[in-house]
Amino acid sequence: EAQVTQNPRYLITVTGKKLTVTCSQNMNHEYMSWYRQDPGLGLRQIYYSMNVEVTDKGDVPEGYKVSRKEKRNFPLILESPSPNQTSLYFCASGRGAQYFGPGTRLLVL
Amino acid sequence: RKEVEQDPGPFNVPEGATVAFNCTYSNSASQSFFWYRQDCRKEPKLLMSVYSSGNEDGRFTAQLNRASQYISLLIRDSKLSDSATYLCVVTTDFSGGYNKLIFGAGTRLAVHP
Numbered sequence: 001e002a003q004v005t006q007n008p009r010y011l012i013t014v015t016g017k018k019l020t021v022t023c024s025q026n027m028n029h030e031y032m033s034w035y036r037q038d039p040g041l042g043l044r045q046i047y048y049s050m051n052v053e054v055t056d057k058g059d060v061p062e063g064y065k066v067s068r069k070e071k072r073n074f075p076l077i078l079e080s081p082s083p084n085q086t087s088l089y090f091c092a093s094g095r096g097a098q099y100f101g102p103g104t105r106l107l108v109l
Numbered sequence: 110r111k112e113v114e115q116d117p118g119p120f121n122v123p124e125g126a127t128v129a130f131n132c133t134y135s136n137s138a139s140q141s142f143f144w145y146r147q148d149c150r151k152e153p154k155l156l157m158s159v160y161s162s163g164n165e166d167g168r169f170t171a172q173l174n175r176a177s178q179y180i181s182l183l184i185r186d187s188k189l190s191d192s193a194t195y196l197c198v199v200t201t202d203f204s205g206g207y208n209k210l211i212f213g214a215g216t217r218l219a220v221h222p
């Protein structure tokens with residue numbers, strides 16, 4: 001079954017404690033991206049990756065890092081989370097029509 | 110001005126009703142268009158692509174007007190299960206193969222018995 005998986009699904013953390021949200025896809029897609037979704041603002045792209053080892057900033061990259069060492073994996077890293085990064089995060093893969101992971105709800109206290 | 114604008118709703122309609130959602134986009138270079146559906150607290154899922162000639166998938170019809178930079182989605186014979194938020198999505202290709210998706214904030218539909 002074609003899918004995008006994310007972990008963890010829910011996370012409560014404190015300001016400054018580094019965390020990583022993993023993302024994996026089994027569709028052999030070159031293109032992957034991360035979004036955050038906030039009420040009234042819709043989905044905003046954080047980072048994207050056109051292929052292995054090639055990543056670039058989206059619209060809201062501040063406070064985030066990514067890496068793409070393998071085609072299937074695209075983790076999102078928050079080195080020092082802050083409360084304004086409390087959000088719902090989605091990983092997606094594919095160009096044009098994208099497949100989304102189930103989402104990660106993050107609360108930063 | 111937002112790059113993709115939608116009426117946030119909510120649209121409250123009875124079962125069996127026909128409902129239409131509109132979406133406008135600001136970048137005339139946009140090349141691909143989609144409607145996604147998002148259920149509460151779930152991930153967005155592709156509902157249908159939107160083609161220049163208009164296209165239909167069962168009870169759903171999508172239209173594109175490039176001159177007016179306007180996209181629409183028509184749902185006929187609404188079902189309770191159609192209750193969701195509908196996201197208008199526009200893509201633009203940039204040099205180097207980068208394909209950017211811009212999402213509207215979504216239109217909420219509530220279908221009641």
